[in-house]
Amino acid sequence: MAEHNKLGKFGEELAVDFLQQNGYTILETNWIFQKAEIDIIAQKENTLAIIEVKTRSSIEFGLPQDFVKPKKIQLLVKAVNEYVTSNDLETDVRFDIVAIFKENGDYKIKHIEDAFYFF
Numbered sequence: 001m002a003e004h005n006k007l008g009k010f011g012e013e014l015a016v017d018f019l020q021q022n023g024y025t026i027l028e029t030n031w032i033f034q035k036a037e038i039d040i041i042a043q044k045e046n047t048l049a050i051i052e053v054k055t056r057s058s059i060e061f062g063l064p065q066d067f068v069k070p071k072k073i074q075l076l077v078k079a080v081n082e083y084v085t086s087n088d089l090e091t092d093v094r095f096d097i098v099a100i101f102k103e104n105g106d107y108k109i110k111h112i113e114d115a116f117y118f119f
Contacts, residue, residue, distance in 0.1 A: 007055050007056075007057060008053075008055055010055065011053050011054070011055025011098075011100045011107075012029065012030075012039055012040070012053045012055075014055075014100055014107060014109060015039070015040060015051065015053045015098040015100065015109070016029065016040060018098065018109050018111065019040065019042050019049075019051070019098070019111075022044075022111070023044055024042040024043065024044045024049065025042060025043045025044070026040060026041075026042050027041045027042060027043055027048075028040070028041040028083075029041075031079070031083065032079075033078070033079040033082045033083065034075075034078070034079070035075060036075035036076060036078055036079035037079075038050055038051075038052075038076060038079050038080065038083070039051055039052055039053040040053065040098075041080075041083065043091075046091055046092060047091065047092045047093070047094050048080075048084070048089065048091045048092065048093045048094070049094050049095075049096050049113075050076060050080050050093060050094070050095050050096065051096045051097070051098055052068055052072070052076065052095070052096070052097050052098075052115075053097075053098045053100065054067050054068060054097060054098070054099050054100070055100040055101070056100070056101045056102070057101075057102050058101065058102055058103075059101050059103070063099060063101070064097075064099035064100060064101055064110075065097045065099045065110075065112055065115065068097055068115070068116070073095075073116055076095065080093060080095075094113060094114055095114065095115055095116050096111060096112060096113050096114070096115055097111075097112045097115040097116075098110070098111050098112075099111075099112060
């Protein structure tokens with residue numbers, strides 16, 4: 001496995017642990033629909049959180065959340081529509097980013113709720 005893939009997988013594991021510690025129930029990880037992959041589908045109370053995890057070894061070239069591009073957002077929206085429909089869910093849906101980066105030898109985690117909207 002390439003080094004960046006290992007880092008991404010490690011970041012997703014950190015994100016799952018972080019979310020569980022903060023009261024989220026993890027419903028799915030790496031859920032795929034067509035060309036879209038949702039990193040984490042979680043629930044907290046009556047909200048379905050669609051979570052994109054971005055992990056960087058440093059912030060030298062920008063914050064992790066800056067790397068969620070419009071094309072990725074479009075794919076996530078398409079995938080979550082399928083997930084909600086196929087599971088016959090009636091719930092609020094929120095798009096979050098969990099940004100993880102290394103700073104002073106430690107990984108920092110920032111959970112950005114309602115990171116983006118799609119109309």
